Amino acid sequence: MNLQGKRAAIVTLGCKVNQYETDAMYGMLKEAGVTMVDPKEAADIYIVNTCSVTNMAERKSRQMLHRAKKKNPDVVVVAVGCYAQVGKEELSKDTNIDLIIGNNKKKDLIHILEEHMGEKESAAESIEVIDIAHDQEYESLHVEQLKEHTRAYIKVQDGCNQFCSYCIIPYARGRVRSRKMEEVLEEITNLTKHGCQEFVITGIHVTSYGKDLGDVTLIDLLEEIAKIPEVKRIRLGSLEPGFITKDTLDRLSKMESFCPHFHLSLQSGCDSVLKRMNRKYTTQDIREKCKAIREHFQYPALTTDIIVGFPGETEEEFEETRKFLEEIDLYEMHVFKYSIRKGTKAADMKPQINDQIKAKRSNVLLEMSKQHQKEFETKQLGMVKEVLIEEKMHGKDHYYTGHTKEYIKVALYSEEPLENKIVKVKLRQILDDGYVLAEC
Incomplete structure (x- = not known):
């Protein structure tokens, strides 16, 4: 039909x-x-x-x-x-x-x-x-045109080989499969013709890109994308800490279009919890990665995901996480209360933490995140930043919104139309609604 x-x-x-x-x-x-x-x-x-x-x-x-x-x-x-x-x-x-x-x-x-x-x-x-567990083929999907013209998500990889104890995704998405570099570059080149200027490179476990191809890695792909003249910004999705090496940071820092916004998927700041989660790093690894990023970029935005109330998480373990997150001083944290996922190892772990304790721990970290976000943005007031204007502010005449390379949300007054333009602004004031007010 x-x-x-x-x-x-x-x-x-x-x-x-x-x-x-x-x-x-x-x-x-x-x-x-x-x-x-x-x-x-x-x-x-x-x-x-x-x-x-x-x-x-x-x-x-x-x-x-x-x-x-x-x-x-x-x-x-x-x-x-x-x-x-x-x-x-x-x-x-x-x-x-x-x-x-x-x-x-x-x-x-x-x-x-x-x-x-x-x-x-x-x-x-x-x-x-x-049976996706035995399928080695990357599913070839293409985006020709977007409803939104400023930013495009580009999927370059599918599947995951990590098998974290709380996660169903390897069973839902199968093993690591990477998209051919020439397909990625062709899609991005096409989307620039439709006005897209910023590209978010994403995947289920994006830092595994190329492991099944043998002769290419994620940083190689990023360097090729950066050679496309119309690509003004390259942003990365969620990163495994193992991706952060001196060589990678050296190469990223040479890319004019790279946005220094690193979303490191930590999940916990306590080594014993990380081990139960089957994560492949320690808090000392994270400490070193954050230090290295800050040595390569002047004001990088470091953000993360954290799970509270993982099975068996004691008050002492949560306190370890809290102190560690206070120490590494991230821009923003996405905090999730652990929820049982049938079919994963963590679903059978004991003891499971009750909802009241999860909520209390979540609130502690969300308050910390709010404070760290304010401190990060306050340090940048008075600085000149480039903002990619995305849209008009709802209900406000002549106000536009967009993001800096560090992903700070900016509101800007202009009587000239600014949609999909990159403009230099001075950051002036932190507003109550999550925006930083700026002026041209």
């Missing part, structure tokens, strides 16, 4: 990789003649790009899938992505879902939809999920 004239909506849950894959599916549907609509509008096809990183993410995925059928019983409801991959048995029992498409099958979305909708009168639920 031809999809020409059909209406489709996509809801995206989860990480930047999911956002990239949604952008690719959006383009595939438009190319097939499908009209893309807001998820609140009536549609013939409703796709949820699901997340499986926590039980809560799976619950939200199910809620989104159910919502579509309630609005329109005739809509074709499609579950794609990580939860579709690891939860196919559970989803297959759900009569609200018509299609289940796992990872490494999203590239076949149009063919699967055409086949299913062509047989709709007699079609039963269809499951398109492969």
Whole structure:
């Protein structure tokens, strides 16, 4: 069946990789003649790009899938992505879902939809999920054009070989698979023609890029991207600390377009907890990495993810984490309360920490993060920074918002249109709503 004239909506849950894959599916549907609509509008096809990183993410995925059928019983409801991959048995029992498409099958979305909708009168639920653990092929998805023209997420890698004890992702995404460098460069070059100036290089375990290719690494790829004249900014997604070496930092510091924003995925600041998590570094490693970054860049933004209330985390272990994070003085911390994820080793670890203790520990670190963020931004008041203007500020005439290379959120007054321009500004004042006020 031809999809020409059909209406489709996509809801995206989860990480930047999911956002990239949604952008690719959006383009595939438009190319097939499908009209893309807001998820609140009536549609013939409703796709949820699901997340499986926590039980809560799976619950939200199910809620989104159910919502579509309630609005329109005739809509074709499609579950794609990580939860579709690891939860196919559970989803297959759900009569609200018509299609289940796992990872490494999203590239076949149009063919699967055409086949299913062509047989709709007699079609039963269809499951398109492969054994991803044994699939060595990188799923070839491409983004041709974006709704947003300033910043683009570029997926260069899929899968993970780490098997952290709390994480389901290796089972949802399979082993490390890298995208060919020439494909990445071609996609970025094309997107610059549509106005994109900043590129966020991302993957499930992006620092593993090239390990399956043999003759290329992530830093090699970044250097090639930096040679494209229209690329004004290169930003990295979440980094494993092992990526930070003297050689890597030397090479990054020579790239004019590189944004000195390092999101180091720590998870804990206590060595005994890191060991139970099956993380492959120590707090001393992190200490040295932070010092090395600050030696290579004048005002780098160091951010991280932290899990509180991991199974068995004692008050003493949490206090170790708190003191360590105070010491390394990060710009911002994303704090997550540990939640049990069925199918992982940590789900069976004892004792599990109660929710009240998790909430208390989370609040302590969030307050610290707020304070560190304010201190980092205060130090830069009066400095001249380049800001990539992204959009007009909602409800404020002549105010624009954007980010510095360090990812400081900036608000700026201008009577001239500034969308998608890089402007030099002076940082003036920290506002209460998370922005720093600047002036040209």
